[in-house]
Amino acid sequence: MRTSPRAHARVALAAGAGLTLALLVPGAAGAATGTPNVPTDLYNAYQPCATDPNAPLVVAGRGSGVTVEGIPRHTSPSAYYLTEQFRYWPVADPTQIATVERTWSTPGYEATADLPGLVDGSTYAWQARTVDPSNGAASDWTASCYVLADDTFPSQPPTVVSPNYPEDRSSQGGAPIHLELGSNGVSDIVGFQYSWNGVFSVSGADIGEHGIPHYNDPFDGPRSAVRADTLGGTASVDLMPPSPSWIQDLYVRSVDRAMNPSPTYHYRFRINVDAPKITKLSNAPYGKPATFKFTPDAGVQAASPVVSYTITRFGSDDPVVLPAEPSGVATTTLSLAPGETMTVSSLSANGWTSQRNWWRDETDTTTTVTSAQFPANTSSPAAPGSFHFAPKTETSQIASYTYAFGWSDAPTTVPAGKKGELDVTWTPPYSGWYYLVVHATTKDGVQLADTYYWFGVN
Structure with missing residues (x-):
């Protein structure tokens, strides 16, 4: 179980709140007068308690057990700390009573404890009462709440079928994916969860005033789950892929009444190219x-x-x-x-x-460079020469050329001629290989692509 980040902090269960058969725990300062009242606002697994033994709340009992809680109360306003006791037993054998308690509980606020040792598949009853540790006085026990421990995970993944986006096939996009989900023979499935990234939401609670939990049903709120039409039944849902990808991956799992998840079914389909x-x-x-x-x-x-x-x-x-x-x-x-x-x-x-x-824009905006004295990729005799610059297209738009001979040469900018072309004279300072880098700039100030021209001088 989780609680929302918006929840008020719940005081951690004290080390002394373990399993015990003692019914009274003295020692904490309490009320000198008045009497303890029966606890109210009973919850188990952050959900309201079920009072019908024929319709117990189905919960996972593994680990530390089922969390139970109630608000201890006292008639005296000077009762600062109380003890809340919880007793529980298997319905099939009411003589097997065990008791846990929460000491140092604050009157008027939920006090919690865990019921350990629940046997998978068994139904349990539990009750709570308030004890005044200053004098040992105790309230009556509450009416019974009933839980059914279910620690068995669904054995099969759900069945997943889509008529408009068949699995492992390419289909026309544009409509939501319609999914038909089945329990695959698992009789206690209550619903299905789905996710586009393989991460599923979990049930939990927000904690309100006086520590009272407000359970977040995973089948309510933002759509990430759908309830089955009957226990062990089917469901259908229409979903929009979260991203416009060609390959879509959807993950689906079923959950039983205790929210135990099944193995995950990975449903992959493809969408035909549908870009504008x-x-x-x-x-x-x-x-x-x-x-x-x-x-x-x-x-x-x-x-x-x-x-x-x-x-x-x-x-x-x-x-x-x-x-x-x-x-x-x-x-x-x-x-x-x-x-x-x-x-x-x-x-x-x-x-x-x-x-x-x-x-x-695939328009070629590089500059055409030609030279009679220094042909590209050829070594030529050292002598003065010239280079002719011309744009590939739109000659009337060229305003200037910026060029340099090698990385150490400072760039030079020269206005273009009327036809958007330019002739540059140059004398090589030494023999070797050179590269000329040049780009044109338009009359609107747009710098066009660089052109690299390699040549050699003997």
Whole structure:
């Protein structure tokens, strides 16, 4: 069992709260007057006690046993510490009574103890009473609560079937995965838990005022479990994959009345490529806004209309959400630098998120370098020479070139000619191998890709 991080801290069970057959424990300062009252707010395993012997609360009794609790009470406001005793016995043999107690209990607040030694498959009754350790006075015992110890785990994993996303097959995406879950012959299954990462939620409680637990039923709240239609029965559920991956892994296990889990069933299926189509409608110059059209996958659109697209640009942590038209199509104007990448996914009205499509401006923005005196990858005689720089495309947009001969040479920037080209004269200072690195810059200040030109001088 767990308690919520929001829960008030519960005082740890004292070392003296172990198993004992003593009914009275003197010694703690208590009330000089007044009488102890019968405990109230009885809980076991953080759930309200069951008072019907024919319908006991089914709990796991292994380990330290079942946690029981109740609020000790006293008629005197000067009673600072009380002892709460718990006695329990197997219903099949009421003579086998054992008693545990919690000393130094605070009046008006839940006091806890553990009932150890419960036998798997046996039903037990338990009661509580308040004892005043200052004078040995004791209240009446409460009415009995009943628990059935169940330490046997389900022997079989559940059966898992999906008609629209069959196991180990590829299917069209766009609709929730419909799952049919079965108990696989295990008679005491109450429900099923599922997870996309193999980590399952566990039952527990939030602790409220006066230490009263508020049990968190795993079948209530956020969907991570579904109750079976009958004990040992079946259930169905519709789920959305949490991520738009091609391969989807779902983990399912069944649980019995004591929340003992079965072996886990690993259900794997695949989703066909369902990313939207990206079309560039305008051939804008370098760095200028261009119009893009996003078209939904036909199968996704048929399952549920696409309502928006999420656009993520490489290096940006702020995706842009673009509403779609009723047809599922959307258009937008974007300014992407040469070589910049963006991804686009669609969101449908039913919550389905498609896989991502990638788009990259593959325009070659390197510079064409030619030299009659110093051909590329060739060693030539030492003499003055020239290099001609020209862009691959969009010559009218080139404003300048920046170049350097080798890593130790300071970069030089020279304006481009009217046609976006440039001739550079150069005299080699020594013989050896050189590399020329050059890039163009557009009139809008966009730096284009570097070009490396290797050559040798005799």
